[in-house]
Amino acid sequence: MSSDQRRGEPSSRWSDGSIFRGISKWLQKTKLTNDGKFVKDCPVIELLNFDNKFRVDGFRELTHMRYTACTSKPDNFKSDSFSLRQKEFNRRRIEILIAVTMYDEDKTQLSRTLCGIAKNINSLCSREDGTWIKNEGWKKVVVCIVSDGRKKISQSALEYLSALGVYQEGIAVESIIDRKVEAHIFEYTTRIPLENSDIIVPIQILFCLKEKNTKKINSHRWIFNAFSPILEPKICVLIDVGTKPGSNAIYNLWETFELHPKVAGACGEIVAMKGRGWYKLLNPIVSAQNFEYKISNILDKPLEHVLGYITVLPGAFSAYRYDALVNTDDYESPLASYFKDEAYDSKPIANGSFSFIKNTYRNIKSVFAANMYLAEDRILCFELFTKRDRDWLLYYNKSSQAETDVPEEISGFISQRRRWLNGSFFASIYAVFHFNNIWKSNHSRARKIFFIIQIIYQAFNLLFSWFALGNFYLTFHILCNTLANPQDLIPLPWDPSIGETIFIILRWVYFILVTGQFIFSMSNKPQSSKWVYYISLLCFAIIMGYTFFAGSWLTVNGFIYEIIPNIKNHGSIAIFYNDIFWDIVLPLLSTFVMYFVASIIMRDFLHMILCIIQYIFLIPFYVNVLNVYAFCNVNDVRETDEVHQLDKIVISDEGEIYQVPFSQPKNKNEQQDTGQANTNIHQRNKYNDRKMIEESRKVFRACFVLFWLFSNALLIFYVIAFVGTTLEQNFSQRSRTSIYIAVILWSVAGLSAFRFFGCITYIFKYILIPWYSSFSSS
Structure with a gap:
């Protein structure tokens, strides 16, 4: 076996990803790493050249995109010996992990966000101080794009990522032998040209395409529990696709953490996108939202900043100190509480004594948790501020601005506000009824009193909104x-x-x-x-x-x-x-x-x-x-989606490893009929359980x-x-x-x-x- 194959890299004979023509049109021979992981380096066509002032460690960072078929859950990513390409580069201390979460947004929204990030990375490359070295700043930043569901992602967004060299069609697999693939991970250092500039700044991109649609909070689980332990960033910046960070916005957030060691989370000012000449304000729906954003940034966020507890760091643009999120003592970390009810248990209880009462209580709890985690950022803020034996604070930095697109049609506006209103309502109830967590923290007496005042203010708002x-x-x-x-x-x-x-x-x-x-x-x-x-x-x-x-x-x-x-x-x-x-x-x-x-x-x-x-x-x-x-x-709490099959990695009777397309015909009709019958029974039972849950x-x-x-x-x-x-x-x-x-x-x-x-x-x-x-x- 060659050295390339031992590292999980395909030999030149198979690097083009073509069908293995020597055996049949159905089979493609593939190499696995020694521990059974499917890691494949694929060559990328060179479309753009780097500026000579940007030094790159190793030619494969530019010429090859790495694909990893991850068969692990996010919590076990590191323990199952999965890794990322950045760990192979020497002396790359990651300061900022920029996490971009997406669902079904198109290439226009994705390109807007990535171009804004590229401008910020270019600004970091122009700085020269104790942390940032001129022309080397891009090495301290990793952009992680997490897409929530392979079936949901926009085809135009995939085409845009393909043009950047981050994604390639036809190399993803569904399972490795008998293990299902949970996420498809693509890594590449790409280049995004900037407007009115000849500089093409390198950007380290990690693209995680989840196999199923398991909601945004699960995307955060991949970011915080899978990739962050490998990269060990100082701060994690969260950005929604469609949001464009302003000039130096990311650096301003980073500087907030650098100047204030007790800050666990920070956010900037979210600005509604008004279009050229502010023509979008002619739409009353956009105008009303613009007024809401402005009043929130002028009155709500400053008040909460003074009190130390910001009830919500907007998921569209915010940042967290990674050390504050993880567990540093014997108590439960904020992330553990944050993800505790992500996969809420709503399976019906078997018939027995008090089964109706138990089922009712469990379903109420599951509906409450599901709606509460529509505003998952509110839960995380509460857990951080009330973290046991710590005195973390949350800050608002008005100088850090990000422009986001707001719904322009009434249907999108109503759908968005459904998530916001239900999430904020149930999350606020959670915070009000768990206010006593503040007494376990190390906040000063004055800070605790301010928090109680803020909780009373929040409870009054809840009562006012109810009536x-x-x-x-x-x-x-x-x-x-x-x-x-x-x-x-x-x-x-x-x-x-x-x-x-x-x-x-x-x-x-x-x-x-x-x-x-x-x-x-x-x-x-x-x-x-x-x-x-x-x-x-x-x-x-x-x-x-x-x-x-x-x-x-x-x-x-x-x-x-x-x-x-x-x-x-x-x-x-x-x-x-x-x-x-x-x-x-x-x-x-x-x-x-x-x-x-x-x-x-x-x-x-x-x-x-x-x-x-x-x-x-x-x-x-x-x-x-x-x-x-x-x-x-x-x-309206949607479950995970079923998706179409991809290729599989199997082992033949002779011990050879093959990549088998999902459309391969089966020859054993008896086994096929038996398997189909078992599948139908399983699906029917699953359908009955799901129907009972929906009715409750x-x-x-x-x-x-x-x-x-x-x-x-x-x-x-x-x-x-x-x-x-x-x-x-x-x-x-x-x-x-x-x-x-x-x-x-x-x-x-x-x-x-x-x-x-x-x-x-x-x-x-x-x-x-x-x-x-x-x-x-x-």
């Missing part, structure tokens, strides 16, 4: 009903009968729309019912417009006919005793002023001018469509939605029956309806004030003070 359906309807009902009834001091814009007719029509339209959301959410996918959701969006926007008009009319005329005369009679203090001013004007004005001030201080306020109107008009769509669709699909999940979904709907309906009934539905203009006594409106609007203002306080603290502590210190020293 959002009822609260929004009541706000619409009270404001529009007030406009439909004559007032003593405030005139109506039309005859009272017209206002009452408009209110009755809109109320019935509202009822029909909400009822339709429940019907369509439980029986149709957004892709097949786009026209229903577009009509709903338009109708809810009209309802929101009329509600906004009613509130504005009451506010403006309240000033003219109620507040100003009372100020003349009782002094300026009389303004604080007026229901309209206190219950509507002041909380709403305070909220918008805080939004504007925070945006101006952060030097990012165009969204307040260009996108706030679109967001306001889409608020009822968020509440009545997105929430309903999300909760009506808590049972639908029962859970029905009970969950019924309880949610009943609690909101009970709130609406109580307010309408016992509180009232009309705002009364009473200078001396506040009505119950005014108190209810005040509670709702002041709750919104209070939450905004809490976030605004965090924003101001972040600006002074982490922006102005460091800037002043550096200015004074200079």
Whole structure:
């Protein structure tokens, strides 16, 4: 056996991957390593040349792509003696592992992400300090692309990877002798040309094509439990395909960990992709999402940064310190908790005593875990911050920006928000009910108190989101009903009968729309019912417009006919005793002023001018469509997919090893019939178990939605029956309806004030003070 064959490299006779013509058209002779692993080096056509200033260790890094058929689970990758090509290169200390997770994205999204990464690696190659050596920075970075399922990956994405030399068609195998292949691993150092630059920077790419679709959290298991123990990176940067990191964004994240040893995780600012000339903002769906992203980056993330615990480091662009993830003591590591419920056990229990109760509990637990891990990044953040005997922190670095594409069509928007809403809801419940984990950490007493305050804030948000359906309807009902009834001091814009007719029509339209959301959410996918959701969006926007008009009319005329005369009679203090001013004007004005001030201080306020109107008009769509669709699909937990067969590696009777295509005909009909019968029985039992699980999940979904709907309906009934539905203009006594409106609007203002306080603290502590210190020293 030649030296090439001992290293798992094919001899030149078989390196072209052609069919072994000497035996038959069905067989291809293949070489295995001494420990039975299928590792194959395949030559790559040279399309681009390196700049001479980039030194490469060994010619095979450029000329050959290595394929490994991994038959191991990710947790056993290292213990089963699987390795990566980077370990063969001397003195390559990996600083950054960039993990790119993908599903079915096309080549446009993939190329956008890889080009952004290439620009960042090129920037690293231009640095020269203690860690980064000029023109050698690319050796400290590995880009790991993990695709979730061979059946799901886009063909155009595979063609793009083939053009880069990272992937080759026709060399992957399904099994090695009697062991199934779990993942197909391709390794190659490629080159990606940069726009407006003659420099072609080398990029070490590790492409892991999983055999089955086992969800994003399993992709993270491959990254953290399989590849990271081999590469031992300092930080792991997570990027979703379609996200384009900005200039120096990856270096800025790395620098955060370098300057702050207690930081376990960090994220940058996620920016919605607006297109050239910001033409995408003409789409109200994109505008509303852009407003959400901006407000989150201006108010939410700074607040959480000040408190030390960021509830979610966005999977689209974030980074983790690898040493903080792994186990360094006798206790369970954050990764162990993170992956604990990935393969949740939902197999039915055999008949016996209390079998129904046990099955019900197990299925509730499995549905809860499945939805919770739709927001797997929230779970990991919680586990890191509350890690036993440690005091890890989570940071937000505003200077590190990444641009991501947002859904532009209503069907994609609804599908995305289903995952986000269900994931964040169940993950938040997990964090609230496990808040006592903080006492086992080594955080200071002040930090623990801040965490408890943050958990209370999170619990209040949960309660507010649970009753959002009822609260929004009541706000619409009270404001529009007030406009439909004559007032003593405030005139109506039309005859009272017209206002009452408009209110009755809109109320019935509202009822029909909400009822339709429940019907369509439980029986149709957004892709097949786009026209229903577009009509709903338009109708809810009209309802929101009329509600906004009613509130504005009451506010403006309240000033003219109620507040100003009372100020003349009782002094300026009389303004604080007026229901309209206190219950509507002041909380709403305070909220918008805080939004504007925070945006101006952060030097990012165009969204307040260009996108706030679109967001306001889409608020009822968020509440009545997105929430309903999300909760009506808590049972939508897809299992792994079956995929078509690939070639197999077998051993003949003479002991020779062959690669057998899946289409090889079988000669033993009796064995074929027996095997087919056994397969049918196995599939039938598997189908029955799966059907039972799906039915139990639908029962859970029905009970969950019924309880949610009943609690909101009970709130609406109580307010309408016992509180009232009309705002009364009473200078001396506040009505119950005014108190209810005040509670709702002041709750919104209070939450905004809490976030605004965090924003101001972040600006002074982490922006102005460091800037002043550096200015004074200079």
